[in-house]
Amino acid sequence: MLLDIQNLTLGLPGAARPLLAEVSLRVGAGETVGLVGESGSGKSTTAKTVLRLLPEAASVTGRVLVDGTDVLALDGAGLRAHRAGTVAMVHQDPRSALNPVRRVGDFLVERLTSTGTTDRRTARAKAVELLGAVGLSEPERRFGQRPHELSGGMLQRVVIAGALAAEPRLLLADESTSALDVTTQAEILALLRSLREQRDLGMLFITHDLHLAAAFCDRVYVMYAGRVVEQQEADRLFTHARHPYTRGLLACSPELEDIDRALEPIPGRPPSLSDTFTGCPFATRCPHAEPECGTWIPEPVPLPGGGTAACRRLADLPEGPVEQPVLAKRSPA
Amino acid sequence: MSAIETRPEAPLLVADGLTKTYRLPGGERLTAADRVSFTVPRGGSLGVVGESGSGKSTVARMLVGLVRPDAGTVAVDGRDRATRPPSFGRAAHRLARAREIQMVFQDPYISLDPRLTARHCLRTSLRLHGRDAGDGRIAALLDQVGLGAREAGARPHELSGGQCQRLAIARALAVDPRVLVLDEAVAALDVSIQAQILRLLDEIRRDTEVALVFVSHDLAVVRHITEETVVMRRGTVVEQGPTSRVLGAPEDPYTRLLLASVPRRGWDPADAERARAEADAA
Amino acid sequence: MTAAITVDARLPVRRRPVLVIAGAAFLALVVLAAAFAPLLAPYAPDAVDLSASLVGTGGDHPLGTDASGQDLLSRVLYGARTSLIAPLALLAIAALLGVTLGTVAAWRGGWVDTLVSRVTDVMYAFPGLLFVVLIIAVFGAGITTSVLGLGLAFAPTIAKYTRSVALTERAKPYVDAYRVQGMGGVRICVRHLVPNLARSIVGYLVVLFGEALMSLATLSYLGFGSQPPSSDWGLMVQEGQAAIVQGALLPALVPGTAIAAVVVAFNVVGVWAADRLGARR
Numbered sequence: 001m002l003l004d005i006q007n008l009t010l011g012l013p014g015a016a017r018p019l020l021a022e023v024s025l026r027v028g029a030g031e032t033v034g035l036v037g038e039s040g041s042g043k044s045t046t047a048k049t050v051l052r053l054l055p056e057a058a059s060v061t062g063r064v065l066v067d068g069t070d071v072l073a074l075d076g077a078g079l080r081a082h083r084a085g086t087v088a089m090v091h092q093d094p095r096s097a098l099n100p101v102r103r104v105g106d107f108l109v110e111r112l113t114s115t116g117t118t119d120r121r122t123a124r125a126k127a128v129e130l131l132g133a134v135g136l137s138e139p140e141r142r143f144g145q146r147p148h149e150l151s152g153g154m155l156q157r158v159v160i161a162g163a164l165a166a167e168p169r170l171l172l173a174d175e176s177t178s179a180l181d182v183t184t185q186a187e188i189l190a191l192l193r194s195l196r197e198q199r200d201l202g203m204l205f206i207t208h209d210l211h212l213a214a215a216f217c218d219r220v221y222v223m224y225a226g227r228v229v230e231q232q233e234a235d236r237l238f239t240h241a242r243h244p245y246t247r248g249l250l251a252c253s254p255e256l257e258d259i260d261r262a263l264e265p266i267p268g269r270p271p272s273l274s275d276t277f278t279g280c281p282f283a284t285r286c287p288h289a290e291p292e293c294g295t296w297i298p299e300p301v302p303l304p305g306g307g308t309a310a311c312r313r314l315a316d317l318p319e320g321p322v323e324q325p326v327l328a329k330r331s332p333a
Numbered sequence: 334m335s336a337i338e339t340r341p342e343a344p345l346l347v348a349d350g351l352t353k354t355y356r357l358p359g360g361e362r363l364t365a366a367d368r369v370s371f372t373v374p375r376g377g378s379l380g381v382v383g384e385s386g387s388g389k390s391t392v393a394r395m396l397v398g399l400v401r402p403d404a405g406t407v408a409v410d411g412r413d414r415a416t417r418p419p420s421f422g423r424a425a426h427r428l429a430r431a432r433e434i435q436m437v438f439q440d441p442y443i444s445l446d447p448r449l450t451a452r453h454c455l456r457t458s459l460r461l462h463g464r465d466a467g468d469g470r471i472a473a474l475l476d477q478v479g480l481g482a483r484e485a486g487a488r489p490h491e492l493s494g495g496q497c498q499r500l501a502i503a504r505a506l507a508v509d510p511r512v513l514v515l516d517e518a519v520a521a522l523d524v525s526i527q528a529q530i531l532r533l534l535d536e537i538r539r540d541t542e543v544a545l546v547f548v549s550h551d552l553a554v555v556r557h558i559t560e561e562t563v564v565m566r567r568g569t570v571v572e573q574g575p576t577s578r579v580l581g582a583p584e585d586p587y588t589r590l591l592l593a594s595v596p597r598r599g600w601d602p603a604d605a606e607r608a609r610a611e612a613d614a615a
Numbered sequence: 616m617t618a619a620i621t622v623d624a625r626l627p628v629r630r631r632p633v634l635v636i637a638g639a640a641f642l643a644l645v646v647l648a649a650a651f652a653p654l655l656a657p658y659a660p661d662a663v664d665l666s667a668s669l670v671g672t673g674g675d676h677p678l679g680t681d682a683s684g685q686d687l688l689s690r691v692l693y694g695a696r697t698s699l700i701a702p703l704a705l706l707a708i709a710a711l712l713g714v715t716l717g718t719v720a721a722w723r724g725g726w727v728d729t730l731v732s733r734v735t736d737v738m739y740a741f742p743g744l745l746f747v748v749l750i751i752a753v754f755g756a757g758i759t760t761s762v763l764g765l766g767l768a769f770a771p772t773i774a775k776y777t778r779s780v781a782l783t784e785r786a787k788p789y790v791d792a793y794r795v796q797g798m799g800g801v802r803i804c805v806r807h808l809v810p811n812l813a814r815s816i817v818g819y820l821v822v823l824f825g826e827a828l829m830s831l832a833t834l835s836y837l838g839f840g841s842q843p844p845s846s847d848w849g850l851m852v853q854e855g856q857a858a859i860v861q862g863a864l865l866p867a868l869v870p871g872t873a874i875a876a877v878v879v880a881f882n883v884v885g886v887w888a889a890d891r892l893g894a895r896r
Contacts, residue, residue, distance in 0.1 A: 038523040181384035186594035186605030215596040238598045252528030254553040256595055265528035269493050397795045424799055431797030444788035446807055458796055
């Protein structure tokens with residue numbers, strides 16, 4: 001297993017609840033795994049632990065294995081090698097990842113030479129090759145351009161090229177297409193998909209958009225209040241989502257087709273770090289909650305079709321696609 | 334409820350030939366909006382969709398008067414918003430215009446005055462328009478958007494993003510507008526909160542017969558809550574018509590590209606690539 | 616197996632502001648001393664006693680006397696009044712002018728902004744003291760002229776600062792929301808925009824206080840400001856200067872130290888307050 005996170009719990013002094021609670025997650029080589037959640041769900045924190053970018057004063061239990069090495073046990077040189085080599089991260093805003101006064105080519109050359117194994121001439125040739133590999137036209141010319149001369153989509157390609165420089169095996173994409181226009185997002189996703197195929201990249205794809213994750217990934221984890229509440233094959237998620245939160249997300253997200261379905265909002269708001277829970281964190285917003293849910297510590301329950309869902313009432317919940325009664329459909333124009 | 338029977342033939346909001354050009358540093362000119370025209374009936378709902386740089390926000394700002402169009406007019410109930418009736422003073426004209434069209438902005442936190450509590454915020458709006466600004470009226474407005482007594486005394490930074498956006502909607506409703514322009518008003522919210530706000534807007538539209546102009550990059554949202562859609566690209570309207578037709582059976586290759594780019598069940602990013610090739614060929 | 620890791624607690628702990636507390640305590644003392652000068656001072660500030668000219672410390676005069684035998688402690692205590700109130704008045708005038716100009720420039724933009732910016736730039740480039748000396752040459756010396764003149768001289772800095780923070784604030788959508796609601800520009804600025812800038816403007820003014828005090832003391836020292844028999848600190852330094860030749864340091868040293876101590880204390884407290892109030896510097 002390329003990435004294997006086991007029972008990761010991360011606490012901060014002063015926080016009312018852990019940022020992450022018993023998170024377990026796996027990504028195989030060549031696999032695209034989605035990590036979905038709303039703000040404060042812990043999805044980005046999970047990704048950062050893979051690079052051991054922990055908040056200061058954080059206390060961590062559990063293991064984060066990348067290719068069998070426990071990242072949390074690494075230190076000094078080992079950690080630097082890990083960050084520079086095996087794993088690469090692509091963030092939401094490409095502009096903040098690039099130095100605005102330097103040429104985009106220099107950004108790549110720096111990445112390539114930082115490992116100390118490549119001289120500048122080879123690095124330059126390699127950088128141009130990478131710019132071509134991420135689908136930028138005229139890579140020679142792009143090499144000499146500065147960030148303000150390129151569009152957001154092109155810059156995100158440059159950042160991806162930078163991520164590929166060290167030939168990583170695992171790519172962490174943290175909302176890396178969220179700031180882009182929808183047509184540009186599609187281009188970047190097509191690029192990521194082809195890179196995965198060419199390079200057998202494992203990918204952890206973090207997004208707030210459940211439909212995007214389910215359409216793009218092989219498997220999807222859904223997080224809520226620092227916990228993984230459901231994990232399934234992406235295809236089955238549309239039709240066989242089981243956790244009430246996942247079903248709630250599907251029911252409240254508008255879709256292009258299926259417009260006769262009225263949007264069914266989840267009541268309440270996503271929990272903040274100051275909210276504490278004695279049991280299932282979703283219980284207060286859950287239509288199926290019983291008083292006992294308030295004291296039931298969530299644990300993943302295996303699902304018949306593969307995957308898990310952490311819900312106490314799993315046996316009694318509806319199956320099949322999310323279908324809500326058409327309630328408040330407005331009068332036709 | 335019976336909006337259909339009483340709806341008069343004349344549209345409520347008419348945007349006619351709205352054009353705005355900006356001069357860029359370096360002497361170039363950017364046409365942010367080029368002869369954009371549409372109408373919205375009383376209690377109707379129109380979506381303006383497009384990507385960044387399409388000019389949809391410029392159109393929204395021209396509707397409410399934050400940007401003065403180079404050409405074209407905005408009329409509500411047949412009255413041109415730009416011309417002041419001779420009987421009106423400047424301040425009276427400003428307030429009368431405000432009662433025609435109100436706006437809700439994208440970022441819920443910075444679109445509210447940081448110093449004012451929710452109650453104070455609404456009182457400011459009500460007083461400005463000489464309305465009853467008593468606690469009862471304020472509580473009723475807050476209740477209409479799903480906020481309670483606890484939120485009434487809170488400042489924006491003590492509220493969640495969704496609560497702030499509810500307050501911003503209440504502030505707009507305080508002046509009883511005929512049209513509500515929403516500029517990416519749910520884009521910054523979490524998915525579960527977004528649905529709450531969309532439902533709230535739908536309820537408000539049914540209860541008050543306010544017309545909505547929904548400016549958004551999100552085609553699925555527009556598909557859900559609008560009846561008519563305008564698709565913009567680089568300042569021009571590429572397609573407009575009933576939402577079900579424009580987003581269900583689009584004629585323009587660019588609209589098709591937009592739709593093909595939206596991730597959904599069984600979607601492949603390669604679909605979008607094919608649509609792009611068609612759009613570029615057209 | 617479970618590995619537990621605890622990263623060092625390196626949370627951004629605020630440095631304990633010992634200096635700030637000391638500075639604030641000192642300023643509080645000075646203000647109290649100024650307020651209760653009639654009770655604290657052993658003599659009237661202008662009580663001349665030629666028989667006790669240039670007496671050293673100790674005995675009847677804790678800080679000694681000046682050439683005309685006036686008690687230095689009493690004079691410094693009374694002097695604190697003008698020396699603290701005058702800079703306050705100066706800053707009030709400068710803030711009224713500067714905030715108005717800066718806000719108008721930021722709000723109106725266009726040629727108004729260009730005009731205000733050019734004028735403030737020119738004023739900025741012109742040495743403030745020289746400008747005041749010119750004013751005094753026309754209107755005559757005195758503390759009122761000095762305060763008014765320096766108030767004018769300080770206004771451009773405040774205008775420039777206000778303009779920059781007002782531009783940022785103006786771009787926020789809540790200001791657009793007020794416009795969409797039909798509120799007039801003057802009302803938005805006076806009732807909402809400026810109050811939202813108040814914190815950072817006050818923070819900026821606190822830092823300017825030390826400079827204002829120094830400038831006023833300088834004018835008095837040069838003879839353009841407070842006139843005798845006032846016991847303004849700047850004036851006292853100037854009067855005490857002659858005694859240095861006669862080997863008496865105290866008449867110049869006492870008021871000089873008072874100026875230095877108050878300015879340093881104000882800067883220490885001011886920088887801290889400006890940070891807390893979120894003033895950009």
